[in-house]
Amino acid sequence: xxxxxxxxxxxxxxxxxxxxxxxxxxxxxxxxxxxxxxxxxxxxxxxxxxxxxxxxxxxxxxxxxxxxxxxxxxxxxxxxxxxxxxxxxxxxxxxxxxxxxxxxxxxxxxxxxxxxxxxxxxxxxxxxxxxxxxxxxxxxxxxxxxxxxxxxxxxxxxxxxxxxxxxxxxxxxxxxxxxxxxxxxxxxxxxxxxxxxxxxxxxxxxxxxxxxxxxxxxxxxxxxxxxxxxxxxxxxxxxxxxxxxxxxxxxxxxxxxxxxxxxxxxxxxxxxxxxxxxxxxxxxxxxxxxxxxxxxxxxxxxxxxxxxxxxxxxxxxxxxxxxxxxxxxxxxxxxxxxxxxxxxxxxxxxxxxxxxxxxxxxxxxxxxx
Numbered sequence: 088x089x090x091x092x093x094x095x096x097x098x099x100x101x102x103x104x105x106x107x108x109x110x111x112x113x114x115x116x117x118x119x120x121x122x123x124x125x126x127x128x129x130x131x132x133x134x135x136x137x138x139x140x141x142x143x144x145x146x147x148x149x150x151x152x153x154x155x156x157x158x159x160x161x162x163x164x165x166x167x168x169x170x171x172x173x174x175x176x177x178x179x180x181x182x183x184x185x186x187x188x189x190x191x192x193x194x195x196x197x198x199x200x201x202x203x204x205x206x207x208x209x210x211x212x213x214x215x216x217x218x219x220x221x222x223x224x225x226x227x228x229x230x231x232x233x234x235x236x237x238x239x240x241x242x243x244x245x246x247x248x249x250x251x252x253x254x255x256x257x258x259x260x261x262x263x264x265x266x267x268x269x270x271x272x273x274x275x276x277x278x279x280x281x282x283x284x285x286x287x288x289x290x291x292x293x294x295x296x297x298x299x300x301x302x303x304x305x306x307x308x309x310x311x312x313x314x315x316x317x318x319x320x321x322x323x324x325x326x327x328x329x330x331x332x333x334x335x336x337x338x339x340x341x342x343x344x345x346x347x348x349x350x351x352x353x354x355x356x357x358x359x360x361x362x363x364x365x366x367x368x369x370x371x372x373x374x375x376x377x378x379x380x381x382x383x384x385x386x387x388x389x390x391x392x393x394x395x396x397x398x399x400x401x402x403x404x405x406x407x408x409x410x411x412x413x414x415x416x417x418x419x420x421x422x423x424x425x426x427x428x429x430x431x432x433x434x435x436x437x438x439x440x441x442x443x444x445x446x447x448x449x450x451x452x453x454x455x456x
Contacts, residue, residue, distance in 0.1 A: 094182060176204070302411035
């Protein structure tokens with residue numbers, strides 16, 4: 088098949104990694120897949136590193152104004168016609184509108200269908216203009232059951248909504264990563280270590296985690312917490328850590344990409360308090376692939392990802408004492424934690440490999456085209 092993906096994403100966050108993995112997986116199955124991306128930013132760089140075929144001559148910038156939008160639409164319309172594209176797959180609202188504008192008529196065959204992946208709940212709009220867009224959309228791929236419910240509420244019929252499981256890089260996070268460099272870098276010794284990987288942003292519930300961790304120290308004083316990530320809230324969170332007297336127990340590691348498997352290998356428990364801009368919660372999937380037990384709130388796809396009591400623990404209430412109890416439930420019994428981690432790895436292999444996700448998308452494309 089001939090497939091065009093559009094992703095107006097500048098950064099290596101949110102939809103970026105899932106989109107690149109999907110495009111690469113479809114190419115590996117023999118399809119011709121083109122990708123439209125904003126030129127000159129990190130997403131484009133990562134796509135080129137992955138060897139993907141990028142569409143030239145696009146701005147794909149939601150802030151560029153109507154003239155740029157019209158030029159992109161004309162460029163894509165010519166491309167869709169010249170390449171005889173079978174399906175256009177959008178990942179953001181700007182892409183979605185552009186995909187509709189770019190569809191040329193193809194005689195009796197009509198226009199190529201447009202598919203949209205909704206990577207987070209807020210992307211599903213409730214206004215009348217969006218309702219018109221959704222009526223013309225062939226199918227919606229959703230990464231969590233919450234998004235599935237919202238899509239049904241705004242008018243997508245059940246036959247047009249397809250659940251898409253998240254993807255973990257099973258090879259990268261397989262057993263074998265050495266925890267010693269990270270434990271030595273932060274002088275962790277043999278302390279019980281909790282790792283959280285999330286952007287340091289106001290909506291990621293780091294405050295709830297810090298309050299719960301402070302309570303945990305009353306029972307497990309040797310525990311350490313690594314906050315992995317960067318973001319605009321770092322200064323405020325560092326001030327909160329100091330105010331809580333946790334400066335010698337909480338470590339801000341900064342952004343870790345190349346050695347993330349080693350960071351997770353150094354963890355006895357992984358924790359995630361918010362879904363972020365990718366509600367498939369890739370960070371939790373990677374922790375499971377790394378055989379680490381996961382403590383998480385019931386947000387995004389986490390209720391479908393973490394099997395409570397088997398691969399980790401899901402929080403029933405958003406209270407610091409519940410966070411502390413869940414962390415203690417994993418860390419106080421190291422054997423139990425290791426068993427949960429092993430179960431998480433088995434679940435990741437069975438449910439969250441790239442092949443399964445690609446097969447679901449490929450089957451949808453064939454049905455539509």
